[in-house]
Amino acid sequence: MSRIQSVFQRLQASGRRALIPFITAGDPDPELTVPLMHALVESGANIIELGVPFSDPMADGPTIQRASGRALAKGMSLRKVLDLVRTFRAEDGDTPVVLMGYANPIEAMGPDRFVAAASDAGVDGVLVVDYPPAECEAFAAVAKAAGIDPIFLLAPTSTEQRFDDVAKIGSGYIYYVSLKGVTGSGALDFNDVAARLPQIRARVGMPVGVGFGIRDAESARRIGEVADAVVIGSRIIEELENSPREQAVANVKAFLRNIRTALDQIEGAPR
Amino acid sequence: MQMADKPYKFPDSSGHFGPYGGVFVAETLIPALDELNAAYDACRNNPAFMAEFEYELKHYVGRPSPIYHARRWSDLLGGAQIYLKREDLNHTGAHKVNNCIGQALVARYMGKPRIIAETGAGQHGVASATVAARYGMECVVYMGSEDIRRQAANVYRMKLLGATVVPVESGSKTLKDALNEAMRDWVTNIHNTFYIIGTVAGPHPYPMMVRDFQAVIGNECLVQMPEMTGRQPDYVIACVGGGSNAMGIFHPYIDVPGVRLVGVEAAGEGMDTGRHAASLTAGTPGVLHGNRTYLLQDEDGQIIETHSISAGLDYPGVGPEHAWLKDSARAEYVGVTDQEALKAFHDLCHLEGIIPALESSHALAYAAKLAPNLPKDKILLVNLSGRGDKDMHTVAEKSGIQF
Ligand SMILES: Cc1ncc(COP(=O)(O)O)c(C=O)c1O
Numbered sequence: 285m286s287r288i289q290s291v292f293q294r295l296q297a298s299g300r301r302a303l304i305p306f307i308t309a310g311d312p313d314p315e316l317t318v319p320l321m322h323a324l325v326e327s328g329a330n331i332i333e334l335g336v337p338f339s340d341p342m343a344d345g346p347t348i349q350r351a352s353g354r355a356l357a358k359g360m361s362l363r364k365v366l367d368l369v370r371t372f373r374a375e376d377g378d379t380p381v382v383l384m385g386y387a388n389p390i391e392a393m394g395p396d397r398f399v400a401a402a403s404d405a406g407v408d409g410v411l412v413v414d415y416p417p418a419e420c421e422a423f424a425a426v427a428k429a430a431g432i433d434p435i436f437l438l439a440p441t442s443t444e445q446r447f448d449d450v451a452k453i454g455s456g457y458i459y460y461v462s463l464k465g466v467t468g469s470g471a472l473d474f475n476d477v478a479a480r481l482p483q484i485r486a487r488v489g490m491p492v493g494v495g496f497g498i499r500d501a502e503s504a505r506r507i508g509e510v511a512d513a514v515v516i517g518s519r520i521i522e523e524l525e526n527s528p529r530e531q532a533v534a535n536v537k538a539f540l541r542n543i544r545t546a547l548d549q550i551e552g553a554p555r
Numbered sequence: 556m557q558m559a560d561k562p563y564k565f566p567d568s569s570g571h572f573g574p575y576g577g578v579f580v581a582e583t584l585i586p587a588l589d590e591l592n593a594a595y596d597a598c599r600n601n602p603a604f605m606a607e608f609e610y611e612l613k614h615y616v617g618r619p620s621p622i623y624h625a626r627r628w629s630d631l632l633g634g635a636q637i638y639l640k641r642e643d644l645n646h647t648g649a650h651k652v653n654n655c656i657g658q659a660l661v662a663r664y665m666g667k668p669r670i671i672a673e674t675g676a677g678q679h680g681v682a683s684a685t686v687a688a689r690y691g692m693e694c695v696v697y698m699g700s701e702d703i704r705r706q707a708a709n710v711y712r713m714k715l716l717g718a719t720v721v722p723v724e725s726g727s728k729t730l731k732d733a734l735n736e737a738m739r740d741w742v743t744n745i746h747n748t749f750y751i752i753g754t755v756a757g758p759h760p761y762p763m764m765v766r767d768f769q770a771v772i773g774n775e776c777l778v779q780m781p782e783m784t785g786r787q788p789d790y791v792i793a794c795v796g797g798g799s800n801a802m803g804i805f806h807p808y809i810d811v812p813g814v815r816l817v818g819v820e821a822a823g824e825g826m827d828t829g830r831h832a833a834s835l836t837a838g839t840p841g842v843l844h845g846n847r848t849y850l851l852q853d854e855d856g857q858i859i860e861t862h863s864i865s866a867g868l869d870y871p872g873v874g875p876e877h878a879w880l881k882d883s884a885r886a887e888y889v890g891v892t893d894q895e896a897l898k899a900f901h902d903l904c905h906l907e908g909i910i911p912a913l914e915s916s917h918a919l920a921y922a923a924k925l926a927p928n929l930p931k932d933k934i935l936l937v938n939l940s941g942r943g944d945k946d947m948h949t950v951a952e953k954s955g956i957q958f
Contacts (some may be wrong), residue, residue, distance in 0.1 A: 336768025339857040340731065340843060342738045343581040361855040385840040387579055413843060414579040418569065439583035441745060444584065464583055465743040513948055 306517030310360030328544030336385030345468035373406030468518030570759020572879035649941030657768030662749035675730035676867035677709025677754030684718035753872030755798025758845030768801025821863035822890030863915035912941035
């Protein structure tokens with residue numbers, strides 16, 4: 285069983301939700317990333333999504349674009365992201381790390397070399413935004429063989445055929461994009477999410493996390509009532525942006541603890 | 556030079572040209588692209604749709620565009636004869652409008668009232684704004700703030716036509732960033748919005764669809780050249796930004812034996828300076844903007860900033876079909892510098908009374924290099940993709956002139 289699968293199994297046994305924060309590796313600077321990852325775990329994170337910065341983040345809104353830009357300006361690269369994961373792993377053997385990014389840095393390294401290096405560094409999952417199932421069957425198979433879960437997105441526009449496509453080659457969990465738009469957008473349609481999640485979960489046979497647009501304890505709780513996991517990205521990056529450097533980690537911890545508390549108040553399994 | 560004797564038939568059903576092309580986009584866009592694919596398929600197999608497209612090209616754009624024998628220039632160069640396919644004479648002044656009409660008709664068929672577009676030089680933005688006005692659609696154009704500065708006249712034209720021009724401040728503030736921003740808009744407004752991509756790039760079916768709409772250029776040449784010269788040309792030469800004017804004139808010639816296809820990229824300040832936009836000549840394969848193709852990128856797969864005197868060629872990628880034509884050696888790709896393009900620009904002004912777009916001047920410059928080394932009975936057909944009125948400021952600035 286993969287680290288990701290065992291996290292979900294453990295949480296489901298106790299009726300809890302997974303909290304999945306997203307940060308961009310190297311933002312605001314590379315020295316802060318590993319301490320921040322540990323801080324996320326201390327504040328109740330169950331899985332960490334680590335963004336691999338890319339020059340052209342087409343699916344991201346302004347907040348994650350800025351994070352990506354800051355990280356690249358500090359010399360971040362896919363290789364260095366893997367080094368950061370390795371450093372984190374040396375102290376934390378339990379918390380799954382999922383790399384989230386775009387295809388081109390992986391293509392440049394070579395997909396096979398990337399999978400080998402990621403597995404060696406202690407990466408547990410990969411979510412490549414612009415690798416839909418039809419374009420990455422071989423990559424997903426290589427990743428799985430190396431013990432890395434290939435994680436796929438579903439969206440409000442996805443058809444049932446798409447549910448089956450991602451179920452066939454994905455593993456770990458499914459990431460449901462809660463709105464039409466880019467990361468960090470505003471309007472989250474709780475009714476749509478509540479209507480879609482049971483269908484998706486029944487069809488894909490995997491835990492389903494929801495992200496894009498979750499900004500506070502209230503939205504996290506409402507999503508948590510129907511989802512197995514809640515993903516929060518842009519809001520954490522804003523916290524980092526708006527805090528003085530020496531306070532940044534503490535502020536993120538306080539923010540995330542608040543979310544954790546809200547999620548833990550939910551009773552029973554996702555509806 | 557010739558490919559296998561079977562007829563050329565690309566892309567395959569999933570949008571691949573050999574290893575290139577495909578659909579590399581986030582999940583939210585996949586159903587929209589499936590829908591577009593089905594709609595385009597229905598349109599192109601519908602005689603009434605195609606008849607309307609042709610009617611619009613004839614009566615609104617002014618097609619067929621003529622071919623002109625640049626006799627004085629050819630004589631001065633002293634070798635092969637240069638013929639110009641006059642896309643500069645189209646309504647709105649470039650080849651871009653052919654594609655915009657086609658896509659606007661598809662948008663209308665799909666019932667989408669809002670169109671968005673990215674633009675570099677502003678020609679595609681102007682063409683999109685034009686067709687939006689013509690068909691009564693809302694139009695939003697994304698344009699890098701650096702390009703807005705370089706192409707002020709076209710920005711004003713778009714506004715006159717009723718479009719909203721949104722400046723893009725991210726990344727290098729040029730064409731690739733405008734494309735990113737248009738994609739973000741599309742993903743947010745899929746329900747009512749049609750994205751008119753301006754070149755043969757993006758996810759399938761765009762490279763194929765844009766090529767099909769632009770192929771009117773080459774199809775006309777296939778008829779016009781024998782009428783004028785008794786035969787097909789020895790070379791077909793076109794500039795390559797994203798590659799739509801080149802694909803439009805190349806595609807009908809792919810299966811014609813003995814015709815060499817030459818794409819001319821922007822070598823900017825020189826290939827060895829690193830300040831250029833020659834993705835096919837100096838790039839490596841990768842994935843950007845929905846397809847796999849040649850890209851200008853660093854070792855880590857980050858896209859690098861490009862440079863060209865012409866905003867329309869200032870793009871770090873290239874349409875995937877060109878990547879395939881390069882690898883299969885059916886077409887060849889070369890670079891022309893800013894200086895060489897400027898010289899061809901001035902020569903055409905002085906010798907033929909035609910002010911070419913700076914983009915097209917790259918193709919002209921390569922023809923001027925090639926012609927003197929070829930016998931006088933050889934024929935070069937150059938795609939004069941647009942007129943140069945939009946480039947007055949850039950050229951004047953280079954010559955130290957102020958308006
Ligand atoms: C006149 C003209 N030619 C060529 C281009 C380059 O585009 P493409 O390579 O798609 O033809 C442009 C783009 O703006 C243009 O305006």
